[in-house]
Amino acid sequence: MAKIKKKIKTITVDADKCNGCRSCELICSAFHATPKYSSINPARARIQVIRYPMKDIWLPIFAGEYAPAECMGREKYLIDEKQYDECDFCRAACPARDRFKEPDSGLPLRCDMCEDEPPQEKPLCVQWCFSDVLIYEEREEEVEEAEEVDEAEIGLKSLVDKHGLNKLAETFARMTQKG
Amino acid sequence: MRYAETGYYLEIDLATGNIEKVESDPRLTELHLGGLGTNVKLFWDRVPPETKAFDPENLFIISSPLLVGTPAMSFNRTCVTTISPQTDLLAYPMMGGFWAAELKYAGYDKVIFRNKSPKLVYIWINNDKVEIRDASHLKGKGAVETREIIKEELNEPNACVAAIGLAGENRCFLASIEQGRSSASRLGGGAVMGDKNIKAIAVRGTKDLNLARGAEFIEHVNRAQDYIKYRNANPIPGVMTILAGIGSPQEMVHTDERWHTENFMWGNSRLRRRGFWDERIGEEWPRIQLEAIKRLISCYNCPQHCGALISFRDTPRYKMKCFTKMTYAMAAYVDELEFNFRIAQRATEYGVDGFGTPQILAFAVELYEAGILTDKDFEGCPKDKEGRFYWLLDRMVRREGIGDLMADGLYWMAKRLGPEAEALEHNTIKKHEQLPLKLGTLDPIYYLMYTTNEKISITQIEGNWPQGAFPTREMREEFVRDWPQLPDDHFKQYLLDWNPRGENSIPFFPTPYMCSEIVDWMEMLHNIDDALGLCCGMGSFCLKPPYHIHNYPLLVSAALGMDIDEAGLKKIVNRSRNLHRAYNNMKGMSRKDEKPPADHWKRRFPELEEELLSTYYKYKGWNNDGIPTKERLHELDLDYVAEELTKRGILKDGED
Numbered sequence: 001m002a003k004i005k006k007k008i009k010t011i012t013v014d015a016d017k018c019n020g021c022r023s024c025e026l027i028c029s030a031f032h033a034t035p036k037y038s039s040i041n042p043a044r045a046r047i048q049v050i051r052y053p054m055k056d057i058w059l060p061i062f063a064g065e066y067a068p069a070e071c072m073g074r075e076k077y078l079i080d081e082k083q084y085d086e087c088d089f090c091r092a093a094c095p096a097r098d099r100f101k102e103p104d105s106g107l108p109l110r111c112d113m114c115e116d117e118p119p120q121e122k123p124l125c126v127q128w129c130f131s132d133v134l135i136y137e138e139r140e141e142e143v144e145e146a147e148e149v150d151e152a153e154i155g156l157k158s159l160v161d162k163h164g165l166n167k168l169a170e171t172f173a174r175m176t177q178k179g
Numbered sequence: 180m181r182y183a184e185t186g187y188y189l190e191i192d193l194a195t196g197n198i199e200k201v202e203s204d205p206r207l208t209e210l211h212l213g214g215l216g217t218n219v220k221l222f223w224d225r226v227p228p229e230t231k232a233f234d235p236e237n238l239f240i241i242s243s244p245l246l247v248g249t250p251a252m253s254f255n256r257t258c259v260t261t262i263s264p265q266t267d268l269l270a271y272p273m274m275g276g277f278w279a280a281e282l283k284y285a286g287y288d289k290v291i292f293r294n295k296s297p298k299l300v301y302i303w304i305n306n307d308k309v310e311i312r313d314a315s316h317l318k319g320k321g322a323v324e325t326r327e328i329i330k331e332e333l334n335e336p337n338a339c340v341a342a343i344g345l346a347g348e349n350r351c352f353l354a355s356i357e358q359g360r361s362s363a364s365r366l367g368g369g370a371v372m373g374d375k376n377i378k379a380i381a382v383r384g385t386k387d388l389n390l391a392r393g394a395e396f397i398e399h400v401n402r403a404q405d406y407i408k409y410r411n412a413n414p415i416p417g418v419m420t421i422l423a424g425i426g427s428p429q430e431m432v433h434t435d436e437r438w439h440t441e442n443f444m445w446g447n448s449r450l451r452r453r454g455f456w457d458e459r460i461g462e463e464w465p466r467i468q469l470e471a472i473k474r475l476i477s478c479y480n481c482p483q484h485c486g487a488l489i490s491f492r493d494t495p496r497y498k499m500k501c502f503t504k505m506t507y508a509m510a511a512y513v514d515e516l517e518f519n520f521r522i523a524q525r526a527t528e529y530g531v532d533g534f535g536t537p538q539i540l541a542f543a544v545e546l547y548e549a550g551i552l553t554d555k556d557f558e559g560c561p562k563d564k565e566g567r568f569y570w571l572l573d574r575m576v577r578r579e580g581i582g583d584l585m586a587d588g589l590y591w592m593a594k595r596l597g598p599e600a601e602a603l604e605h606n607t608i609k610k611h612e613q614l615p616l617k618l619g620t621l622d623p624i625y626y627l628m629y630t631t632n633e634k635i636s637i638t639q640i641e642g643n644w645p646q647g648a649f650p651t652r653e654m655r656e657e658f659v660r661d662w663p664q665l666p667d668d669h670f671k672q673y674l675l676d677w678n679p680r681g682e683n684s685i686p687f688f689p690t691p692y693m694c695s696e697i698v699d700w701m702e703m704l705h706n707i708d709d710a711l712g713l714c715c716g717m718g719s720f721c722l723k724p725p726y727h728i729h730n731y732p733l734l735v736s737a738a739l740g741m742d743i744d745e746a747g748l749k750k751i752v753n754r755s756r757n758l759h760r761a762y763n764n765m766k767g768m769s770r771k772d773e774k775p776p777a778d779h780w781k782r783r784f785p786e787l788e789e790e791l792l793s794t795y796y797k798y799k800g801w802n803n804d805g806i807p808t809k810e811r812l813h814e815l816d817l818d819y820v821a822e823e824l825t826k827r828g829i830l831k832d833g834e835d
């Protein structure tokens with residue numbers, strides 16, 4: 001495969017600075033609404049602030065790749081005397097939990113760094129974080145060319161994983177006939 | 180489709196357990212916006228003014244105002260509305276935090292409770308699924324504890340829970356409704372919640388909230404955000420620290436408290452402690468504060484840091500905001516801040532108002548020292564100042580012994596003890612505890628704000644207008660140069676002409692008419708905030724705020740898709756404000772009640788005060804008794820109110 005230059009976008013999360021406002025969740029959901037900014041629903045956000053206030057845990061996590069099955073083992077983390085629960089750091093939409101799934105359809109969500117036309121200067125969550133928790137950087141790297149998977153395909157794939165290809169195809173055919 | 184609001188109320192009859200999701204009338208939004216505005220209307224329509232706080236017919240409304248949950252930053256207030264057991268007037272304690280936004284996302288603008296539950300319950304609102312659940316296992320539990328237990332048993336770490344502690348369960352008038360870093364503390368909202376046998380209301384919402392013209396809305400929000408960033412980087416020079424910034428008082432951030440400790444009269448407003456902030460205190464208090472604060476936290480969708488997670492040595496964790504960091508220590512005359520962080524933890528679990536409670540504890544001590552309360556009343560009470568405060572607090576929230584008197588607040592406690600105690604009670608307006616401030620010369624603006632507004636709370640309706648005249652002309656010119664928040668430019672001249680002393684100074688300047696204009700403007704801002712759900716720290720309660728009369732209409736119009744201009748918005752909030760007034764008039768409130776404590780200022784001017792009140796009433800379109808006139812009510816499409824006031828003989832035919 002050919003090598004291409006790719007923009008690598010990173011967001012460093014300085015979680016100790018988080019004041020827990022959840023503006024990142026709010027604006028993420030608004031930006032990804034159709035039409036843009038027409039609705040708000042933090043449960044649809046591709047960034048979630050994992051929060052256990054009494055344990056002093058406010059941890060912004062971005063939705064990553066969708067996982068068809070849950071992990072075999074689970075970890076607990078002890079950092080600075082704070083115990084993080086299993087799965088807290090995990091970025092996947094997975095069958096074991098509701099996080100990073102559309103609340104109505106259950107389809108998986110993934111952070112797309114707010115791809116936009118014209119491009120946003122920074123992802124919206126970064127723009128809306130006034131506490132400097134989310135620090136955005138871009139750099140260029142040479143990588144192998146890979147096929148971009150679009151959102152609809154990820155969604156469909158998760159349905160295939162859940163119901164099987166046959167069932168899905170049948171349902172799809174039935175729905176198409178009904179119009 | 181409904182925009183900015185969900186268009187649904189949750190109506191819960193606690194006596195029968197009946198729960199209904201009811202579509203609200205969109206016309207009400209046009210007439211009263213939401214939050215306080217529509218709550219007042221619901222009371223007018225449904226609750227006869229004869230109703231007392233603890234009657235089953237009293238409603239307990241907990242609501243999410245119009246712009247809460249939208250991307251507009253700092254619109255996150257919960258507006259509770261109910262008849263106050265302390266004042267017998269329609270009260271609306273407010274709180275920040277996260278609860279109100281969550282309610283919107285669950286699909287409701289308000290939860291309206293009527294009647295009383297036969298046993299202690301909590302409410303679990305999970306989108307469309309709403310349950311009344313047994314709370315017998317939570318009886319007597321602290322408010323913080325309760326929230327944690329509920330989240331655990333629901334297995335919903337993201338649920339928002341508003342809960343009462345022991346004080347609310349025992350219908351203590353100083354009981355608060357606690358919600359993490361925020362609380363609705365004033366005027367006995369927690370007592371009514373307790374009376375209805377609601378221990379807590381938990382909510383989780385994962386539904387969409389819609390905006391009519393989202394892209395346009397975001398543009399207005401972005402502009403306000405630019406200003407927030409600008410103001411956070413550029414505090415106003417020449418005013419004290421807490422006035423220089425935006426947001427609620429950033430008391431968890433600031434550590435230098437020389438001004439407040441030395442200028443307020445703490446406790447029962449008896450002593451100004453000049454020279455208090457000495458070298459030891461100046462070193463120790465900031466150090467203890469920083470040690471106690473684990474993290475600075477905000478309310479929903481707000482970039483500020485007004486609250487804190489407190490983790491102080493062996494004291495269980497809790498959250499705090501504002502002056503609670505020192506109200507107890509100052510009131511008890513305990514000069515160790517450590518005491519404050521410990522007793523505030525207990526007080527937060529009990530769920531009590533962090534301003535009024537230290538005052539009532541100090542009042543009890545004063546009554547004891549004056550021989551009005553006796554050794555018998557204080558039997559078992561430790562002798563040290565710290566121990567005494569803990570003991571009194573414990574009694575108050577349980578209504579044990581003298582605690583039963585204390586639980587009703589300063590006014591009623593004094594009244595029940597008789598004239599000697601009443602002579603010592605000097606810090607209430609309309610039966611409610613006020614800021615422990617006693618000043619020199621009557622301030623005409625504050626006089627009107629304190630006496631005439633229905634908020635009757637610590638913040639009253641002050642904010643956008645500077646608290647005092649700037650000392651030099653240059654400072655005034657500098658201040659007015661960049662002041663787009665003003666409703667009209669002619670206000671600038673008032674400020675330019677206003678001197679700290681001599682000619683054009685208080686009490687005669689600003690003139691009664693100017694004062695009326697200023698106070699009316701500030702009151703309108705508070706009323707807008709309380710209908711839209713904005714934290715007053717980002718609007719009405721601060722100097723040069725990000726939100727003001729020129730951008731509220733833009734936000735409301737874009738959110739609702741209904742074009743409202745400044746005049747239209749003013750008319751709406753005036754409508755709700757006069758409706759509220761009329762309701763309280765029907766409950767007996769009138770000019771006779773609009774009085775600050777006799778010693779609120781050392782130098783009083785009775786004639787001027789009468790003139791101030793009369794001028795202001797006239798400006799508002801109220802008669803000399805403080806009742807909205809028929810003409811005024813007619814202008815505001817409130818003829819039905821005029822009719823009712825006339826029928827009750829509150830307004831007389833032919834009278835203006």
Ligand code: SF4
Binds near residue numbers: 484714
């Ligand atoms: S300014 Fe402070 S009190 Fe107001 S919403 Fe923001 S964090 Fe809350």
